[in-house]
Amino acid sequence: MRKMKLLKTLFAGITLFALNCYCNEEKNPGLAEFSKPAQIDESKYGAGTLKETGKTFYVSLNGDDKNDGLSENTSWRTVRYACPLLKAGDTLIISEGEYNENEMDINVKEGSTDFMGNSGLPGKPIRIMAAPNARVIIRGAKKFVLNKKSEAAQFTYEISCKEKTIPCIWEAGTQIKLQNSGSIEKTEELPGTYYYDTEKHKLYVHFTDSNFFPGRSIYIEKSRVGLRIHGSYVEVKGIWFMNYGSAILMRPNYVNEPKTKEERDIGNNKAEHITIEDCGFFANSTVGIEAYQVQWCLFKNNIGEKNGDRGTIITHTDKFQDNLIKGNIFGSSDETMRLIGSNNVNYAISHYGGGMGERNHIIENIIDDKLSFRWKPICKESIMEDNVLTGILYIEGITHDRITVPKERIIIRNNVILGKIHWPGNEFEKNNPFANRLDTDKIFINNFMPFSNEKTINEALFADTAYYDYRLQEDSPLKGKSMGGGDVGRHRYPQGKVLFVGANGNDTASGLSIKGAWKSLKKAAESLCPGDTLYIMPGKYDETLSISANGTKDAPVFIRAHSKGKVLLKGVKINVPAIVEGITVSGGTNAFDIKAPGVTLKRCTACNAPENGISAQNAKDLSISNCTITGNKTGITLKNSKEASIRDSIIAFNKNELEISEDSKQGYHAGHNIYYGDNIDKNKFAGEFGSIVADPLFVNAKNSDYRIAWNSPAASVDAFNSPAGAATVSGKPLQISDISANFINADSAVIKWKTPVDDTTAYVEYWKKGKTKKQRSNDPEQGTKHIAGLSELEKDSVYEFRIHAAGRRGGHAVSEVKEFRTKKEIRLPATYYLSPDGNDNADGKSLKTAWKTISNACEAANPGDTILINPGKYTNAIIPLKTGLPGKPITFKKNGKGQAILDGNGVLSPIVYLEKKNHIVIDGLTFDNLEAKNRNGVIKLSHCKDIKILNCRAGNQKAVSWLSGPFFRANGSRDLTVERNVCWGSDYPIAIGESENVLIKNNTIVDGTMWACSIWGGNNISIINNLWYRPCIPIKSNQAISFTGISKTKIICDYNLFYSPCPNHKVGWIRNTLGETLITGDSLKQWQEQTEYDKHSIQADPLFVDYEKGDFRLKENSPAIGKGKDGETIGASCK
Structure with missing residues (x-):
């Protein structure tokens, strides 16, 4: 341990330049023989x-x-x-x-x-x-065109649909998946959602940008x-x-x-x-x-x-x-x-x-x-x-x-791994991006792994990562440092030189790095050999780039705008096979003058030429893709240029868009282009695959800003539904409205606002007026309607606040500053009622004046308040905005006989979400019909204290899907009680990590998918009187209980019942933090013999009343009756 600390101290502050010693044979005897590139036939x-x-x-x-x-x-x-x-x-x-x-x-x-x-x-x-x-x-999807707006809706469109099921819906154009909202009301509220009414055979859609134009469509898998x-x-x-x-x-x-x-x-x-x-x-x-x-x-x-x-x-x-x-x-x-x-x-x-x-x-x-x-x-x-x-x-x-x-060893050699490495049992020193290893299971050699450190990545001096070009500049510290020779990383022996030219360069320099860039395009062009790449640094050049030699069909030269920045040239003349990317030419007789076969133009802009944006003669196999050609006399002229293709481009506002000679029509292909201008003949382009005639909506063409607006028809027209043309899409401005302060108390308040046409995450930044210290409160949910709770405020004080919003599809906004004054006295704890027939505009203080929604109760609840929830169905999650206090918990409890069901509508999970909230009680509720894809969990806790989950049930008429996640998930929390609950289904029904003082008692856990109970780290965990039935799916051979990294964890685990109808299912498992198995208990007897746990537990069929129908009450002769601690019955003992 002391040696490791010393090494970390020595590595601290060492730059990439000083780490080359870790690539040598002396430090890794035996590795050199494995340094040779793979010979794969x-x-x-x-x-x-x-x-x-x-x-x-x-x-x-x-x-x-x-x-x-x-x-x-x-x-x-x-x-x-x-x-x-x-x-x-x-x-x-x-x-x-x-x-x-x-x-x-x-x-x-x-x-x-x-x-x-x-x-x-x-x-x-x-x-x-x-x-x-x-x-x-x-x-593999069917296209539906939507033209009718749904009745009384602002954003929702509808169409008749006879599909039996809808596995997936994509928005045409963007190819964004739409999410099932579960109701028409939620669809209207949330961009990027849909709802399918199978009885009425109606499909309702709210597009991601809340925008609509005739003929807008979707695809259904x-x-x-x-x-x-x-x-x-x-x-x-x-x-x-x-x-x-x-x-x-x-x-x-x-x-x-x-x-x-x-x-x-x-x-x-x-x-x-x-x-x-x-x-x-x-x-x-x-x-x-x-x-x-x-x-x-x-x-x-x-x-x-x-x-x-x-x-x-x-x-x-x-x-x-x-x-x-x-x-x-x-x-x-x-x-x-x-x-x-x-x-x-x-x-x-x-x-x-x-x-x-x-x-x-x-x-x-x-x-x-x-x-x-x-x-x-x-x-x-x-x-x-x-x-x-x-x-x-x-x-x-x-x-x-x-x-x-x-x-059988694996070989990982000469890779660039920019992100993290997760590999249990292998600790890589994060300050050493060159580490080589020779182990019994692996050969790890000549890789570059900066662990997402931007400084280290930049110091590597790659040619240009914007083009995935991970060849090295000549002054890179990785150059020539591979064990056995060559460069570290992907291109050990790179093909073709990497050359640079820039306005601040010098023609006497080497041209082999940004630092040693040439100054003139002429010098650069004359120095090119077949297969070379020339990077032109961003800027304006008063030169014509003339490429007249040295490119071949099999080894063309590459000309690129470095970092995909803006490079403006006077003209480009190409007389050899070449690939030109990201270059803008404004003016010149012909912006791009091509007189060679095998030329490709990508992401180039040709504008304001008195003759042709692109003139091509004898240019067989010419490829033009993602280019913007605008403001020219003629956009593109092709002469004697067979097998040419023009795709994914914007050809607009030219006096004449295309001139294609008869001898150039052989093998000609064009598609997914945007055409526009005063003299456009729509019929001329009607047969092109995926092309349209429409205004591309340039941001500011007069000022040569050829970016396209967020709502441009060119924004998602190309074959992979990204923008056509050479420039990017400008961001959509976000709107923030209807800001208000509500439920103002002496020490708390609730802030509400909307982002009416944008799906956003957001937070409130607030401060006491006249003070500089600012605090932040996050809205726990993404959407268009937002709310955040402010706590620990000073009474009778003025607070200022503003909203920060970030769009799911991009964009940011900050609101104007608002203010409110806190009350002089703290409100006393109260009891409120909820009913499916209630009214959120009532006072909530009696059954007759009950509120309707869980969300309204979460907004109002203060420390010490009790929310009594009448039987019925509710469709919001419990996400309280404020935290309870010691002796003053916030309680959500079923009221009366019958089930109080929190229904996820197939789209909601988790259905109880507590982040940095304390002193909360959830009692007697049923959770059903959760979203089943993202495994977010039923009840999710993060960094909470004193939370009680009592007498609840997950899975009502059927088991919770494993794709809904755990029944109870907690991380970094303490003082937790999970008692007398029933969980039918889920993946890891109880999953608790790095938490302390946890009581898991008298629960009935049935039909998990992975493990019934998974504990990692933490301390003082008690697992008593629980009934674990079929802990994982039949084809797996997992355990009911899994303990990971508990060497310093005090655990009491006893008086439990274990049973599975599948003989391959096991009882317990202990492993270390690396995932290595320490102890396994295939049977209860083996588990008892090898551990201190479950000495009074039993392994037997609990004899449920009706397992198939989910009735997990115990029959009179159940072996679980009276066998728990102090003579209690094991399990929840309820339906």
Whole structure:
């Protein structure tokens, strides 16, 4: 310990430049032999090359499934019709356009053995691919156009809908998932929500921006799986998949037709040698690619983002072996719905469940997601090399227990891992971003891992992370420091030079870093060699960039605006293959003058040219994407430029938009563009895929501000529903209104306000008038109606306050300053009543004048108040705005006979939320119908004190879903009582971390999913007289009680009853903070023998009155009766 403290002291303040010593062999004997790059033969993976040609079939939007499909003129219409007809060696070519398809099947035949009738063979793969240069989107959702506003609504639109269920709804354009609100009223209140009235067959929608225009639409998921592959030697190339559950699902056929997961059996069936290449995966509700038990597959050069619950690639089982994931670029799969869950696992790439895979290699990928990569569990003998992870690397479990043979070690080499590393049993020194390791389970070498430290990242001097270019500038401290030679990080031996030019440069410098940048574009252009990249620093240059030599088809030169800043040039002339990104040209005869094949323009702006924004001659394979072409005589002119494409661009306010010569129309493609101007012929662009004619709404074109307004039709028009054109979208201004101070007391007040058209989080900043000390109170809920409680105020004093709001979809706002005066005397504690038939405008002080809503009671409640809740149904969460005081708790209690049900309406959880609140009692309430996706929990506590949860029930007519989270979750709290409650279902019914003085007594916990009771850390925990019935789902073998990191925790655990009808379920488990098992009790006897716990507990069927119907009262002959401490009955002893 003393040595570790000394090391931390020595490391403190050391810069990146001083840490190179940690990359040497002397500190890590034996590592050097593992420093060599991996030699992976890519030809062994995937479907392989086509050597024996079968038939070639075609699908197009103009086709007909009654045709023979053997030519473009006799093409089929649907991909789902074509797929089952393909044989080994066949090729299916799909023409440009968007296809709306239900599940497409390859070799799907459950209950079969060795079926290969719709599968490829070695040298004869089945190939499914987009036509050359074509954009093919296959969508798994049905489009609905909304034109009618709902009666008496300001923001809600409705449409008739006959769908039986709605798995997922996306807003067209943005592809944001809409969230079920549970009612028409909540839909009107909350942007980004919907409600489906299944009786009236009406769907109600409130769009995320609270804006509407005729023809606005949504997509409803109709197919859980897009392309299902149960065969081998199949290649899928160049296709984009959207709005499915799982876009591509691959696995072998089952030899049986299982009804449950436990019955699934693939026998000797295989699914192997599958290639997924150059495909796109976007806005799929579950995952992009889902792979079970497949081998020798290749996932290469794909893109993906916004892919739901499980990211873009998820793999499963120990039979996922010998696969290669290479060269992919995956963006964020953050949840797009308005509310984000507390237990997201949507890693961009992950292996999850079913055992350790083997030899699955992760090579040369860009994973730009805060949840970048997860192995749960590890895949042994696997190599992770030359990747960039901008977020966390998460490896589950103690790998040195699982990998004990040297040949099975995993190799993590030459990666850039910008986020944190979670790897139990492996402590990485956060001040040492170069640490190398040679262990029994791993080789960790030549990686750069700054643990999200921006200073360390900046000191690394990468070329330009805005373009995912993690090559190094010449003065980088990572340069040449890899053990065994080369650079640390992704590009050990970089291809092509990285060059820089800037207005403050010097033409006598090296040009190999920002510090050593050249000054003139001429010097820079003349110095380029094939494959080089030139970064132009932001600024205005009075030069024309002329690229006249040194680019080739296979090694073009790259010209980029550094950091995607604004680079304004006099002109650009391109006479060699080149890729130009982010450059703006204003004026010049032709802004961009292109006279070479193989040129690409991305994110460029061509404006105010007296002739052409872009002039292209002899420019075969020209690609123009995400460009803004405006204010020119002619936007784009193409001459003798075959196979050109113009996509995702804004071509507006030119005197003439396009001039395309006859010899340039061969192979020409255009789509997802915005056209606008006085001389626009709408019919000219009517056939373009995804293009529209509309004003792009530039922020200020006169001042050359070509950003587009938040409500521009160009804001989400491109194929991945991001902005068209070169510039960004300006933020939407937020509105704050209806600010008021309410329930003002001598020491407290409640502040209310609205953000009427924006879904926001917000807080109140307040201070005593004339004082400088400012305090803050958060609104506990996101939405449009807001409220926050102010406590510990001084009596008879004036307070000033203002609102700070942050939009879920971006934007910030601060209100004007308001004020109020506190009362002179504190109000005495009172009793208030709630009734489903009440009125929030009444005084709440009697049954006749009862309030109606839980939320009104939470606003009003002061220390010492009691809220008596009459039987019936309530649809708000208990989130008190103020805290109780010692001897003056705030109590929410059922009043009278019958159930007082807090109904989550399928959208609400947690249903009791206490953060930094003390002295609260919740007594006798029933929690039902919770939101079942985000695992936020039923009752959630954070840093609370003296909280009592008594006589409550979770799960009324059916069990609580595991996706609703724990019944009771507490972190960092103390003095907690959880007594005589019933929980039916949930994931970890009782989950308590780092809490003290906790009593868990006489509860009945039935049908958990993971563990019935999970305790980690904390102190003085008593678990007495509880009934634990079936602690986890049948296919798992978990324990009823799990203790983690309790070496310093005092625990009393006794007089409990354990039972499960599943013999594989266990009693208890103790592990350390690293997750290593210390003690396990498979049976109560074993648990008692190995621990001090449960000496008086029993293991027997408790004999419920009716387990199936959820009646957990005990029969008269139950073994639980009288067997608790002091002769009490075990469990809650109630229904």
